[in-house]
Amino acid sequence: MQEVTMYTTAVCPYCVQAKRVLKSKGVDQITEIRVDLEPAQRQHMMEVTGRRTVPQIFIGSTHVGGCDDLTALDARGGLLPLLQGS
Numbered sequence: 001m002q003e004v005t006m007y008t009t010a011v012c013p014y015c016v017q018a019k020r021v022l023k024s025k026g027v028d029q030i031t032e033i034r035v036d037l038e039p040a041q042r043q044h045m046m047e048v049t050g051r052r053t054v055p056q057i058f059i060g061s062t063h064v065g066g067c068d069d070l071t072a073l074d075a076r077g078g079l080l081p082l083l084q085g086s
Contacts, residue, residue, distance in 0.1 A: 014066065
C-alpha cells in the first residue's frame with residue numbers, strides 16, 4: 001500500500017469524506033499535515049499543488065487533488081491500483 005499524505009484543517013467536511021473513501025479502500029494510515037496549525041505548510045502546499053483548498057491528497061508521490069478528484073479517480077477505477085502501486 002502506497003503512503004497517503006493529506007493536507008487538512010480541523011473543520012473540513014471534504015477532508016472527513018476523503019478520509020472515509022480512503023479507509024474504505026483499506027488505507028489504515030494517513031499522514032495529515034494540518035495547515036490551520038502550521039501556516040507555513042499551507043504556503044508549501046500551494047507551491048507544490050498550485051491550489052489553496054484542502055484537502056490536497058498525495059498517494060505516494062502522485063498528487064491526486066482534492067476530495068472531488070479522489071472520488072472521480074475512484075469512480076474511474078483508478079484509486080485502488082494507485083494505492084497498490086500498480
